[in-house]
Amino acid sequence: MQVLAGEKAAGGDNVTAYSTVSTWREGRTLSSNFDFTSAAREGYMSNEVVYAVISDIAESAGEPTLRVYDGDQELENHAARQLIVTPNPVMTEFELWELTLVYLCLAGNAFFQKVRSRAGIPVQLWPITPGRMSPVPDRVKFIREWRYRLDDGSEVPIDPRDIVHFKYPHPLNPYMGLAPMAVAARAVDRDNDATDFINAFFNNAAVPQGLLKMKRQVEEGEADRVRALWRARYGGRRGWYDVAVLDADTEYQRLGLTQQEMGMPDLTDLTETRICMIFKWPPILIGALAGLKRATYENIKTARRIAWEDTLSPIYRRMRARMNMHLAEDFGWKATAEPFRWDYSQVLALQEDANARAERARNGFVAGGMTRNEYRAVLGLDPDPAGDVYVVSLGMYEQPQGRALPAGSPGEGDGEKFEAYPAVSRMYYLVRRAMAGNERAALG
Numbered sequence: 001m002q003v004l005a006g007e008k009a010a011g012g013d014n015v016t017a018y019s020t021v022s023t024w025r026e027g028r029t030l031s032s033n034f035d036f037t038s039a040a041r042e043g044y045m046s047n048e049v050v051y052a053v054i055s056d057i058a059e060s061a062g063e064p065t066l067r068v069y070d071g072d073q074e075l076e077n078h079a080a081r082q083l084i085v086t087p088n089p090v091m092t093e094f095e096l097w098e099l100t101l102v103y104l105c106l107a108g109n110a111f112f113q114k115v116r117s118r119a120g121i122p123v124q125l126w127p128i129t130p131g132r133m134s135p136v137p138d139r140v141k142f143i144r145e146w147r148y149r150l151d152d153g154s155e156v157p158i159d160p161r162d163i164v165h166f167k168y169p170h171p172l173n174p175y176m177g178l179a180p181m182a183v184a185a186r187a188v189d190r191d192n193d194a195t196d197f198i199n200a201f202f203n204n205a206a207v208p209q210g211l212l213k214m215k216r217q218v219e220e221g222e223a224d225r226v227r228a229l230w231r232a233r234y235g236g237r238r239g240w241y242d243v244a245v246l247d248a249d250t251e252y253q254r255l256g257l258t259q260q261e262m263g264m265p266d267l268t269d270l271t272e273t274r275i276c277m278i279f280k281w282p283p284i285l286i287g288a289l290a291g292l293k294r295a296t297y298e299n300i301k302t303a304r305r306i307a308w309e310d311t312l313s314p315i316y317r318r319m320r321a322r323m324n325m326h327l328a329e330d331f332g333w334k335a336t337a338e339p340f341r342w343d344y345s346q347v348l349a350l351q352e353d354a355n356a357r358a359e360r361a362r363n364g365f366v367a368g369g370m371t372r373n374e375y376r377a378v379l380g381l382d383p384d385p386a387g388d389v390y391v392v393s394l395g396m397y398e399q400p401q402g403r404a405l406p407a408g409s410p411g412e413g414d415g416e417k418f419e420a421y422p423a424v425s426r427m428y429y430l431v432r433r434a435m436a437g438n439e440r441a442a443l444g
Contacts, residue, residue, distance in 0.1 A: 030175055036107050036131025039181040043188050044106055049272050050181070050188055052286035053279045054105045060312050061097035063347040066323065068339050079121065080331045080339065087125040088115075097319075099127050104166060104315065105279065107131060108177030111146075112164035114330070122330050125164070135175040143175065164326040166319055184278040191271040280311040304349040316342050368392040 043050040067074055068081040075081060087096045103110035107130040115124035128148065134155075138144035146163055147155040167177030181188070269290040276283045276290075282303035283290045323340040333339045344350055352360075361378035364370045373387035 030135050030137055032134070032173075032176060034107065034131075034179050034182050036129070036179075039106050039179065039185075040131075042192065043181050043184070044102070047188050047192055047275075049191060049275045049286065049288060050184070052288075053276060053281045054102055056281065056286055057105055057279065057312065057315075058098045058101040060308075061101060062094050063344075064316060065343045065346065066093075066097075066320070066340055067343050069341055070333075070339065075339075078331075080327065083122060083125060087112075089124075091127075096125065096127065100166065100319070101315070103127070103130050104168065104177075106179065106181050108168040108170065108179035108182070109133070110166040113158065114162045114164070114327075116162070120330075122327065137175065164322060166322050168318075180278055184275050187271050187274040187278070190267075191275065194267060194271065280307075282307055301349075308347060308349045365391065 044054055045051070066084050067076075068078045068084075069075065070078075084096075085093050087093065091099075100110045100112075109130040111128040111130060111133055112125040113128050114122040115126065117123045132149045134147050134149070136144045136147060136157075141160070143160050146158040146160060148158055149155050168180070170176060170178040272288045273283055273290045276286070276288065284294070284300055284303045285307060320338075320340055320342055324335050324338045328335045328337060328339055331339070358379060361370065361375050365372065365375040368390045371388050371390055373383040376383060376387060
């Protein structure tokens with residue numbers, strides 16, 4: 001096997017491609033050990049914590065908007081933007097990104113297949129189940145083709161140019177992403193087992209496992225009959241509050257531990273916290289007990305902002321980069337032009353608090369840094385016809401950078417000494433002079 005084997009251009013020493021593909025593997029479907037179906041069924045569809053975390057992450061897609069720009073100019077009606085608005089006949093923009101985030105969280109991969117017009121322009125985007133996709137490595141092209149597995153086991157080849165591939169980094173697989181659910185599998189299994197144990201505990205009349213000891217010898221078949229009678233009488237919800245009656249020759253001996261003895265509440269908190277940790281999601285946001293123990297309105301508000309800054313923003317940057325990489329050239333741009341950009345102006349967690357914004361605007365207005373109408377705009381008020389003015393305190397005057405103030409200013413003296421200073425300084429000087437004159441007149 002050659003690792004990072006270089007392919008040299010004819011007649012030169014320049015390396016044109018690198019590959020980690022073994023010769024025997026080139027052109028073969030690269031299979032994965034990750035079972036997407038099990039991850040979906042045992043995780044997302046069966047575990048309350050996993051479902052809550054992934055749903056919370058996926059539903060964040062309702063706030064940012066992927067817009068299209070040519071330089072700094074937004075192109076609202078461009079074909080690329082319309083492709084995002086209506087990706088296909090059965091999905092909305094929100095549903096497209098919501099499902100993409102679900103796939104990323106479960107499989108570490110998400111795929112769009114492009115449907116092109118006769119002119120070769122993408123007119124539809126269809127999300128593909130990642131568990132059915134496999135790459136075919138190539139020593140020069142990196143990926144020769146993608147193969148989609150049908151229900152009958154046959155495979156359909158797809159040109160890599162017709163695929164938009166989102167993925168998380170994988171230290172051992174450069175072609176496919178590492179699934180967060182694969183990392184969380186043990187914690188999820190423990191949580192599922194704990195839930196099953198609790199169900200069995202209550203189905204057994206909330207009594208730990210034990211045995212019935214009889215002082216006499218039990219005849220053949222009698223043990224099975226007594227066991228069945230005991231379960232029928234005291235098992236399940238109907239037997240929770242029933243009273244057991246034993247004769248003098250029978251004794252019940254408990255063998256199992258109670259939930260309190262096993263520390264079940266602490267184990268549940270630990271498991272839920274580890275699942276949230278893997279997805280980098282604050283437990284408080286999904287109502288997990290570990291988070292609710294320290295829940296306040298401010299804590300929840302802060303956690304939502306941290307979730308956006310530390311978890312969601314990197315995910316959206318990843319998706320933006322892949323959209324530019326795989327779609328920009330289809331519409332005549334270079335990928336480096338980055339026409340696709342997220343608009344976060346409607347993300348509530350990233351917006352400044354209204355009171356803080358109003359206070360900041362007030363300080364700017366009082367300091368003379370913004371006009372009255374700019375201040376009113378921040379407050380959501382209509383402009384004032386006479387509001388395009390700055391308010392400057394009489395105790396302030398402008399000083400040009402690098403120029404010293406006249407001696408004794410501000411005070412009386414020759415007005416020519418203020419010629420180098422703006423009108424505000426002159427106004428201050430004249431007002432002070434008038435005030436001084438009024439004071440002298442009042443004193444007689």
